[in-house]
Amino acid sequence: MTKKLANRVSTLSPSTTLAITAKAKEMKEAGIDVIGLGAGEPDYNTPANILEAAYASMQEGKTKYTPSGGLPALKDAVIEKLKHDQGLDYSRAEIMIGIGAKHVLYTLFQVILDPEDEVIIPTPYWVSYPEQVKLAGGKPVFVDSTSSSQFKVTATQIKEAVTDKTKAVIINSPGNPTGMIYSRQELEQIASVCQEKDIWIISDEIYEKLIYGTEQHVSIAQLSQDAKDRTFIINGVSKSHSMTGWRIGYIAGDKEVVSAMTNLASHSTSNPTTTSQYATIEAYNGPQDAVEEMRKDFESRLERIYPQLVAIPGFKVIKPQGAFYLLPEVSEAMEKTGFSSVDDFAAALLTEAKVAVIPGSGFGSPNTIRLSYATSIDLLEEAVSRIHSFVKANWKE
Known part of the structure; x- marks a missing residue:
């Protein structure tokens, strides 16, 4: 061989x-x-109430397969979280639970990218974005930011990077590795370009609960109906609830894409870990102190x-x-x-x-x-x- x-x-x-x-x-x-x-x-x-909920679920025999896209009760918890925190309305069909936000992103790229499709990635970027795009047959297109721009790219830069092969742009706010946050005005300008060019927005919001001073988290999906329709929110409990090892993340977005992602997951992972899902229900529904x-x-x-x-x-x-x-x-x-x-x-x-x-x-x-x-x-x-x-x-x- x-x-x-x-x-x-x-x-x-x-x-x-x-x-x-x-x-x-x-x-x-x-x-x-x-x-x-x-x-x-x-x-x-991980907070004690979440540990207790996980243990209780095991004691109650909740250790079997779940639906590939996640427990309905967990989807409902995510729906309530998005309604409470961002004022956004989603149905169960628009939510998929995955094995951490990384797995959710990987699955998303697998179902939306064809060979040579381009994804705009601002730099500095989280290390797995370009690799996952390449694994799906796509092409990462890097748009550079610098310390002088507070490590954020502008709507004009994104517009100039769009070609007839562009499928999506990734926005990570708060960002890894920069810790910087896009303002509402900056996001509005980016959303306008994405509407004009008719491309998806992938909004990685995994650090949304870790914001300092007077800054506030704004999801680009909040800005308009069009922005919501073309945005995939990626989030999870790894950073917010110190649950990195539990491996639970989610996507909220277009139900046709979410359905395809769920079908793909059914052939690759079966379902997210059952105990972790019950722990995450408590993470979202329980006290947030x-x-x-x-x-x-x-x-x-x-x-x-x-x-x-x-x-x-x-x-x-x-x-x-x-x-x-x-x-x-x-x-x-x-x-x-x-x-x-x-x-x-x-x-x-x-x-x-x-x-x-x-x-x-x-x-x-x-x-x-x-x-x-x-x-x-x-x-x-x-x-x-x-x-x-x-x-x-x-x-x-």
């Missing part, structure tokens, strides 16, 4: 975030004092750590408005410390400073690094201190 792998996987890049996190864990297990700032998950346990407590703690950490990061020579840092990431632009620090690539710079931070960060190259942003502040303030301050010391010790004028 001369060929082992299919063409569709030959160009895939491994997840940068998972690779760095695994390396840091390996070093820790070897007894090395590494501080990991790579993981994209809250450092809280723990969600707000976690948000406040993340905001407090940001306020503490942001000025310390800004003080590092050669670091330019925009203060994020949501999520739990900081994305310093480090090109000057790299140059002054003798590194030609952010990958080498991040590798040196890991091996010499014993701090694990994610190189921005994995996000289409080759002059940045991503730091997660989803860890204790003591570890955060120690990590930033180590980075500061490393940069000062290696700085060459």
Whole structure:
């Protein structure tokens, strides 16, 4: 046999975030004092009421198959959440529950993309967007943002990127890895372009509950009936309720597409994990105090750590408005410390400073690094201190 792998996987890049996190864990297990700032998950346990609901469901024998698109009761919980939080009305036929938001996105691309269909992806982007588009036979089309634009793209940029092959644009707000939020006005302008060009909008809102200061989350689907009709909302409980390992996400959107996604899931995953679905019903229907407590703690950490990061020579840092990431632009620090690539710079931070960060190259942003502040303030301050010391010790004028 001369060929082992299919063409569709030959160009895939491994997840940068998972690779760095695994390396840091390996070093820790070897007894090395590494501080990991790579993981994209809250450092809280899942709230107790959710754990109790999951256990109760198992005790009651709710451990069998469910409908492929999710339990009707969970769809109803999602429908109520969207009504309460965004003022949006959906039916069960417009909701599919998946095995995390990542699986939902993957399934969506599989059912809407034909070979060479284009998807506009603003940079910096979450690492899996382009890979999932390619797996579906599509073509990622990158539209660049910079720190000067607060890592957000404009409606004009999107309009200029549209071709006759464009199928969709992805909007991630609050964003990973940037933490930035699109304003209502910015979203209105983007929605207008998408209506004019007749393309889908994929709105990744997984960090919507983690917003700081006076900022507010606006879903682009809220803006008009046309915007709602062409938008797929992607969300879940991984970040909002610290349930990353439970693997439950959902999509809300066009019922024909959702039906096709459900059919595809029936042949690939059968159904989302039953116990996790019952846990998520409680997550949405139960008290939300723990969600707000976690948000406040993340905001407090940001306020503490942001000025310390800004003080590092050669670091330019925009203060994020949501999520739990900081994305310093480090090109000057790299140059002054003798590194030609952010990958080498991040590798040196890991091996010499014993701090694990994610190189921005994995996000289409080759002059940045991503730091997660989803860890204790003591570890955060120690990590930033180590980075500061490393940069000062290696700085060459």
